[in-house]
Amino acid sequence: MVYLAFLLFFNLISCFPSSSHAQNANLNLPLKSVNLGNWLVTEGWMQPSRFDGIVNKDLLDGTQVQFLSTRLNKYLCAESGGGTIIVANRASASGWETFRLWRVNASYFNFRVFFKQFVGLGNQGVVQAVLNGPTNSATFEIAQSETRVTADYRGSSWDDWDPSVFRMTIVTTLQGEYQITNGYGPDRAPQVMQDHWNSYITEQDFNFMSSNGLDAVRVPVGWWIAQDPNPPRPFVGGSSRALDNAFTWAEKYGMKVIIDLHAVKDSQNGNDHSGTRDGFQEWGDSNIGETVAVIEYLAARYGGRLGLAAIELMNEPLAPGVTFDALAKYYRAGYDAVRKHTYAYVILSARLGPADPQEFFSLASSMNRVVIDVHNYNLFSDMFSSMSVLQNIDYIYNQRASDLGRLISANGPRVFIDLKLPLRAVNLGNWLVTEGWMKPSRFDGIINKDLLDGAHVQFLSTKLNKYLCAENGGGTVLVANRISPSDWETFRLWRVNESYFNLRVLNKQFVGLGNQGVKAVSNTPTHSETFQIVRKDDAPNRVRLKASNGFFLQVQSETLVTADYTGSSWDDSDPSVLNIAIVNTLQGEYQITNGYGPVKAPQVMQAHWDSYITEQDFKFISANGLSAVRIPVGWWIAQDPNPPKPFVGGSLKALDNAFTWAEKYGMKVVVDLHAAKASQNRFEHSGARDGFLEWGDSNIDETVAVIEFLAARYGGSPSLGAIELMNEPWAPDVTLDALTKYYKAGYDAIRKHTNAYVILSARLGPANPKELFPFARSLNRVAIDVHWYNLFTDMFITMIVQQNIDYIYNQRSSDLDSWISADGEWTGEFGAKNGSMEDYKRYTKAEVDVFGGATFGWAYWSYKCEENHWSLKWMIDNNFIQLNMR
Secondary structure: OOOOEEEEEEOOOOOOOOHHHHHHHOOEOOOOEEEOOOOOOOEHHHOHHHHOOOOOOOOOOOOEEEEEEOOOOEEEEEHHHOOOEEEEEEOOOOOOOOEEEEEOOOOOEEEEOOOOOEEEEOHHHEEEEEEOOOOOOOOOOOOOEOOEOEOOOOOOOOOOOOOOOEEEEEEEOOOEHHHHHHHHHHHHHHHHHHHHHHHHOOHHHHHHHHHOOOOEEEEEEEHHHHHOOOOOOOOOOOHHHHHHHHHHHHHHOOOEEEEEEEEOOOOOOOOHHHOOOOOOOOOOHHHHHHHHHHHHHHHHHHOOOOOEEEEEOOOOOEOOOOOHHHHHHHHHHHHHHHHOOOOOEEEEEOOEOOOOOOOOHHHHHOOOOEEEEEOOOOOOOHHHHOOOHHHHHHHHHHHHHHHHHHHHHHOHHHOOOOOEOOEEEEEOOOOOOOEHHHOHHHHOOOOOOOOOOOOEEEEEEOOOOEEEEEHHHOOOEEEEEEOOOOOOOOEEEEEOOOOEEEEEOOOOOEEEEEOOEEEEEEOOOOHHHEEEEEEEOOEEEEEEEEOOOOOEEEEEEOOEEEEEEOOOOOOOOOOOOEEEEEEEOOOEHHHHHHHHHHHHHHHHHHHHHHHHOOHHHHHHHHHOOOOEEEEEEEHHHHHOOOOOOOOOOOHHHHHHHHHHHHHHOOOEEEEEEEEOOOOOOOOHHHOOOOOOOOOOHHHHHHHHHHHHHHHHHHOOOOOEEEEEOOOOOEOOOOOHHHHHHHHHHHHHHHHOOOOOEEEEEOOEOOOOOOOOHHHHOOOOOEEEEEEOOOOOOHHHHOOOHHHHHHHHHHHHHHHHHOOOEEEEEEOOOOOOOOOOHHHHHHHHHHHHHHHOOOOOEEEEOOOOOOOHHHOHHHHHHOOOOOOOOO
16 A cells, blocks of 8 residues: 554664664664555556456455346356355345356466355266365356256356356456466567566655655565565566665665565455455464465565565555454564564554454564554545545644554554654752762862862871781771882772771772771771761871770870770870871762761752753754753652762752753753662762772672663653663673673663663773674664763873874774764863864764764763863853854
8 A cells, every 4th residue: 555654663673782773773763655556566457557457357356246137138157155055046236146256377267266265066967065175167057947057068158048147247356466467468568567666666756755854664475575586476576676676776775675565365355455365364373374484485585675664564554354362463573583583573454344453453562673554544434535635734733643642652652653763962969969070060069079079098107107008908906007108008988977987909899997006897888987086187097996985096006006095295295196188189079068967968969950950051952953961860759858878869850850851952862770779880970989890790789770660760751862871880800691681670770661772882991892792693673782981991082183083984993883872971072182173073073073984872971061072052052163164
């Protein structure tokens, strides 16, 4: 048929870790396509002249005829519709009096009756319809009475009184693939069909379609294509070669191909375009296996073609003849067959006839990258014939629009009609997950803001000029015998309040009071492991540590550190005086909320969420050609409005606002779990308290619960583009086994609520960048996220500007060719120092050019940042970047 409406888009585009699927993944929806009807599956009404060379072209297979005896003026009838004798006693004709032709050649035919038996000879020449298969029965002579028809007459008269003479009425005809090939016969049909395939659709047609704004073709094919070049008679070989050409031309002109199994063996709807021989609809359970074999043939042959967009499992099955149970069973098997070879879309045709248009929603929700196909015509009913032109137009705007709306709303969160890839996005960093380096002034109101959770400190005894050390990295006593500090001599702060702290050592024990000395043996901090850091008023890096027993730590010797000193001197000779060196700090969500404390933090954070990103920012982002935002969130959002301390409630409302604004400005939201409980990478933006990476198997369930919360809350939003399961897990601490176990569980949790994309972040650190490819192949609508910066290594610092640009065009481009990915973070900053405005323009142009090839898309880090070149807003406002250059 000539118009295809794709209404329900389940799982539109996935990213696959295999280069053969690159173009399938990079499919822009919605498609604007045209059907290539009457090319590889004949529909005679579209070009009747194709049948002109057939002898007796009105007597083709499936022609329904009725015979009126001129002698009796009564119609021949298959009594009871078949299963018994032929009579001639009907004054008018209906189903029992109608015979369907099976053409043997131009003159000889079989006759099939209402209940599908064939007319043939019985005992004593009696003609009956009892055969389940056709024989050589062809010409019948009619005997003398109304109740008995025999084949025993040899007369040659054409007079009305002759008992063998009939007036034949052709009630209806079929002009499909079976009719044209059997009509021309085995000698002529191959040439006739080849000429048609070569001329009806050519490369010039693809050029024309592409130049007129179409981006796809839907190509109807018949089941016999799977046995090309020697299909069962009367079909002839050659259609697969024509389909090969279609793919070649589509790829040349940047188009996609939808392969539509328009005709299945034994016919799914009785129409001539189903390949039927006689108009009987006979497809059912017994045909599932052979029909699936056709689908698998097509998927295997074309699954790796860049032009493949989708495979439609069956066109227009007709209810109730094709039962829901049989069709659902076939659709499941056909879907599985396609998935053996490709992640192209799978299209399920809704049943025509008396069937619920939403009946396949439940089945489709269990699949991925699936579309339900409905066909809407203002034809085929008296209602449309009686309408004026304006009424037909109004029907489209009103009724069809309403129908579409009901179908979409009924399918809720699984509808993604307008998501177009690749996304061009920007990260809203430092909004819902704090990254202090991006706006350091946020911490200015914190007392002792240099002594926040996770600050790495070292203590030098002024008396011995030696460093405090957790011997063996923890598990035993503190000593003071190190000339230079390293890991054992470094303590990580857990802030209790502005003055009191716990001290955590390399092996993760806490410093506390023990028998006859100070030790690092406790796995959890208690009152005994709490110390006051007392700073000298005029020299804040000169400190003393007061223990929970009220005494100061003192260094009695290199091997003995105790908490039993009461002196108050700040002299170098005092055994309790220490010089503190702060060697590293963290400025993340934990640090800012715990730093301000439970009274001030809620107000500080709410003011930040309300002002840092607003609706005007979404308007600005959209107006500058971006289609999405990636929003980092922390695990605590799932417990909003009362998250565990020190986190404060309110970020969930901000995320709700983001979805509202995104929808208003036609944008998508990628929700990124940037901070997992126990930290997946030790960085401040992971929500770490002290910089230890502790996420692992024991955290999988609680992290999945966060993902399911997000999927349940936003799965139905039209703005949801994707959920990223975790940002930047770090190897080798986060093991591949633990990560894939979590990714599978997180993916399954999302699929309970939505078919939005699922993004898997590649591991940072010493890990194979392609290690997730085999795992990702088992999932659908999945992208792998990589973060590429020309920063953070000496290699980039030593490069000049042009070398950085060349690295993007050469190495990054080469890396990207082997990925099907999302570049979730990149920025305008690079390693070379003192770059000019023109340098930054050329560098960011290179990034946009190359990263535009990421099939899911890219996301600039970040929208706002006080480091100018990290701020996309600043880069746009100051003309340092052009996003519409491609």
